[in-house]
Every structure is written in structure tokens, then in C-alpha cells.
Amino acid sequence: MVCVGVDIGGTTVKIGFFTETGENLHKWEIVTRKEERGRYILPDVADSILETLKQKGIEKDEIMGIGIGVPGPVVHEESVFECVNLGWGKTNVAETIRELTGITNVKVGNDANVAALGEMWKGGGEGYNNLVLVTLGTGVGGGIICDGRILTGSVGAGGEIGHITVNFDETVACNCGKKGCLEQYASATGIVNETKKALAASNVETTLREVENLSAKAIFDAAKSGDDFASQMVENLSEILGKTLAHVAHVVDPEAFVIGGGVSKAGEMLTERISRYYNANVMLALKNRDFRLAKLGNDAGIYGSARLILE
Template sequence: MQAVLGIDIGGTSIKAGLFSPEGELLEERKIPTPALVNAEAFAIVTDGLTLLLAAHENTPEDVIACGLDIPGPVADDGKVGFLPNIQLDPDGLVAAISAAFPNASIAFVNDANAAALGELWAGVAHGVSSFVLIALGTGVGAGVVVNGRLVAGAFGAGGEIGHITVNPNETETCGCGRHGCLEQYASAKGIVRLYLEECEHRGVTPVHVEHATDTLSVFRALAKGDECAKIAVDQMCEYLAQAMSQVSCVVDPAMYLIGGGVAGSFATFAPELRRRFQAHALPTCKDVAIEAASLGNQAAMYGCAYEALELRKRSQAGK
């Protein structure tokens, strides 16, 4: 019985999904791990996966594809770029997985890209050959799918729309070293910052925010009629709509999906976002659908499994 694995790689654990080749999630399991940099750590991963497989009467030989979702750039040729947030030896991990699961095609996929592919395989974008998933979370990333395939990018920067410049007059510096990137306004941190700045500007006491990315408190305040929260969220929608209108001039997708942590409040800001997109977009592409993503935090696990499966198909087709 053929099996497919999708693995979210984190700093202190992996989250592994066992799938059928048709995209049915059979089980999800969290496996605590040390940093994935040596044989000992790799063995914890492969042993954990083997146990997961055995629980479903799968042997290691049954695994035909294994996707690895990582928080960093992966180029068109599958090469992993610099990973600021986790410790990982990608070549070592691939060697260990290859040895443990000899029939598996293995693919690394960037997290936002993986989320897009997950929606394509088993979510709301199923059957949609051209769409952009925008993940609004700690940062702002996107997965761009065109002609049914991911746009990873020559240098792994495909879908890095969080770094589209939307405000050249910004004085604060973005994590990338530039100024006025979308991520500075539409990430969780950006939304909280816009809110606190507006409160300060008006001399109003803000509602209590738990931490720098606590958008939930801002959206709760908005629901209660907080004027500063409204202005902050409108501003976020304005910058996001501007960036989306630029994206449409490049790849002209049929659909935008909003995912990531902030998407929990999608229903609240969707009307404003749609209105502002209509105002900015090139008339030709005004009617694009703007919807919520559907797979939540499982999307990337689905998506990296799918990409590994597609890689297998492409190599079998000799392409």
C-alpha cells in the first residue's frame, strides 16, 4: 500500500502527516526532536516516522514521496537557502530519509509555498490552476501557483510578496534591511504596531495587547467600535490591496486566498480588503476572487507531501 509523508520541520519538533496518494490524511503526529544537524537527530525522525507508518500497516518501502516543509527559501532546483529561524542540515536529513525510505521522492518546500500547494491538493483551491495564497502571520509570505505548479523562484524568492514596497516614505527598517515593505503593515506585528501608533497619535489609551503579535485583541477592539483599531485595520487592508494589485499585474491569478494566523479574522476585514482591491486593481483583473484559505495550520503539511508526489510524477515522466 503506497504511502506519502508530509513533514513540518520546526525548531524543537516535527509534525508528520501520513497521507494516501489521493490526499487523504490518515494520521498526524508530533515528534519532539533535537536540532536536525546530526545522525542521532535524524534517527529520531526516521524512527518516529517508521512507527507512524507501522501503526497503519505500512512498511518503509511503501513510502513513495516525502515532503519537508521549512521556514525559509527553496529555489526552483530544490536547493535550500539560508534558514534564520531553525537549525537544520538539509543534505544530512535527505540522506537519512533516503536511507530509511528507499522508494521515496523527497522535496523541500518553503512554508507559504507549501500552504498554497496544500490548498491546491485538498483545499479550497482544488482544481484552480492559478492562484496566490497570502499567509499573514509573524511575517507575510505567499505561495504563487501558476499553470498548476508552484513558482518557487530562481533564488527561492518566488512569492516573497511581504517585501513588495508599499510605502517608500517609511522610516522604520524591515527585517530585509529595506523600508516600507508590505510585511511591516500586514503581518501580525504590523497590525498591532499600526494600532498602537494610531492610539499614540490620538492620545488614546489602547486596549491591552498581550504581545507584539496579538492581533486578536486589536480585532476584538474593532468589533467593539474602537476607532483606532478601525483605522489600523483599514490601513492594513489598503497596503495589502496595493500589493495585491501589483501581484495581479505580474501573474494575474484567478483567486487570492488569505491564510496564516491573521486569517482567523478574515470575515472582519474581507469587505474592506475587497473594496480597496477593486479601487487599485487594473480593470482587467478586478473580478478576482478573494477568499479565506481552508486548511488552517495543516495546509503546509498537505502541500509539501503533494510537492514530493508531483516531483515523483515529473521524474517518472522524464521531465
């Protein structure tokens, strides 16, 4: 049997065919056509799946189902109230794909949650049944798996850990409108902003002053090369993140944290520091949890949505 995983992003839709044991048989991308409030996206996905099945000589009755990750909160593994990035209002994604493909087992999940499921299945979280995926990219995304299943929450806002308030004195607003969110300090954007502020506020010597377009990568590279100022910036990010993940642990008690997204390319340097601050701020029963790096990169979404079908 073949599981189909679809990850709908703002620029491209990734699609993959998988075996039930998580072997990727084939994967490809199509463009996300956002015009006319995104009305072509789901028909494009259905057409592309049906066409590729035909090309590969796979019959419809060999399909276990289609899982779909979307960038917005999902209710009942079926529909979304809104997907701002795609132009969608209220949309029953699962029903639409059922009608367009004739395949009945269709499930929908939020992209960050589905990525967590993917990392659990075949990535950095393999072997765990309870984990928290933290995606450090432009923002900070979160996906929580409890007993092997996505923790969705009552309106699909489960795992929105990027918006936990970590600084009650912040005066600048986050994209969400609130002030002092984790995302404002621990994302790629966040560490760059914090570093720029610190550079402007002091005369400290650092190789970062010579960098033209300051990026998270540049900061981590400088830290690895022994730049003390850059290292302190990484330390600050790790402290904020480690303390916040300690909060999260007292709520869901995961076996492991999996760190993904662009910032996670910093590697063990980052997980080692985060885990140090984490351990200093959890009760005994929660100490020494595993901190792993995500492995699937941009493919986490297609793995996870394919896995959704097997629940």
C-alpha cells in the same frame, strides 16, 4: 498508495500520512531538536516515519514518496543553502532522507510555498490552479501556485511578497534589513505597532486604550464591536494589503487569493475590505478575483508537502 507529508518548523516537526486524493490517514508531531546545528532533525524525521509505518502495518512499497517543507529557500526541490531557524548550513535534505529511509521519491519545498500547495489541494484554494496564498502571522509569508505548480523562482525567493516595499518613506527597518516592507504593516506584529503609534499620536477615544497587551486579535475584536479607531486600523491594513496584491496580480494573474495565518481569523471582514482595495487598483482583466480564507491552519504544510510528491 500513501503520501507522506513533513513540515519542519523551528519548534516541532509535523508529519502526516495521506491518500493520493488528499485524505489524511494519520498525523503526529515530534520535537525539532535544534542542538548541534540541527544535525538530529532529519534522522529523527526518518526514524519517526519508519517507526510509524511499522506500527500502522504499512509496507515501504506502499509509499508513494515523502514531501518535506522547510523554513528557508529551496533549490531544485532538493536542498537548502541555509535554514537559519534550524541551525542548518547547506543541506541536501532530499538526499539525506532518501539515504535514511530507502524511499527514493523525496521532494523538498519552502514552507510558505508548500502551504500554498496544501491550501490548493484540500483547503481554501480547492478548485483553483493559479493562486496566491498570503500568510498573515508574525510576518507576512507568500506562496504562489501557477498552473498547479509552485513558483519557486531562481533562488527560491519566489512569492516573498512580505518584503515588497509599500512605504518608501519608512525610517524603521524590517527584519530583512530593508525599510517599508509590507510585513511591517500587514502582519500581526505590524498592525499592533501601527496601532500603538496611532494611539500615541492622538487623543482619539477607543476601547483599545484599556487593553493591556495589545494584540492583533484585540484590534479586530474591537473593530467588530464597533470601535471606529480600531476599524480604521483594520481599514489601513486592508488598504496596504489590497494595493500590494494588486501589484502581485499584474505579475502572475491568479484566479484567487487565499488569506491565512493568525490575522486571517478576522474572517470576511478582512477579505471583503482587502478585495475592495484590490479591485480599485487592478486593470479590468484582473478585477473581481476570488478572496478566500485558508482552511487548513497549521496542517497546510503537511498537506502541501504530501501533494508535492504527486507533481
